[in-house]
Amino acid sequence: MPELPDVEGFRRELADHLPGRVVRRVHVLDAGVLNGITAPALGRRLHGRRFAAPQRHGKWLILPTDHGSLLVHSGMTGHPYYAGAGAPPERYERVIIELDQGELRYSDLRKLRGIWFAEDGDALGEIVGEQGPDALSIDRAGFVDAIAARRGRLKPVLTDQAVLAGLGNMLADEICWRARINPANAVESLTVDELSSLHRSMRSVLRTSVRHGCIPHFSGWITTVRRVVSARCPRCETPLHHTRIGGRGTVWCPHCQLWRG
DNA sequence: TCAGTTGTTTATAT
């Protein structure tokens, strides 16, 4: 599930509870979510540390303390959250960090990504890898700069975190559909107007999604019907096409989003 | 039983 809007929702929730909290004890229920650090070492690093305000870049959640940062990438199924002490556990709880008030928890069904610890900014940069500008805050000129220098098909470029950080498979389809551009079109083929339209669609889709903490299931959104068999375009009723672009399931309207290679 | 899945990395090929 987690793309930029979900992670921003996690950040918002933690921002209400985490700043100022001090780590009392770390319980690693499943070390499979830890990366580059053992459970005892994580306990030593975090013990007594005080959390500051949580931050986000793309799909990365950054939880700074007074010495080093906890980094969380939720993969497809991860959920970092704050819980009052004694709150019932989620189904796939993996880590519980006891605080002086309440707990910071991480649950994750599939464990595709997980948790890292960065001692400093250099370590953080190594862990998150090359990241483009955050999709939520980029302006039109920055968007065009990031996208237009690339070649290849539009969708894989939009979802490349080194180009633009935060967009995932579903957001990319929603944005392309909103902008009436085929996700398989070559980036080189995009006109100035189409790039502007893409940026406008991205802003609009992100703003609404961030407000909801996820891509909303509204009628009039293509995401809502992407898994429905024989689904039709919410705009023109043409049967939607399903294909695979860049190895990912992709849905688009053959009438609204003309293909030109 | 088998295909598919909202994310990313790695290896291999073009």
Added chain:
DNA sequence: AATATAAACAACTG
């Protein structure tokens, strides 16, 4: 150097 593809990671669901 960039881009494309497939497989792998893990644990489900239909």
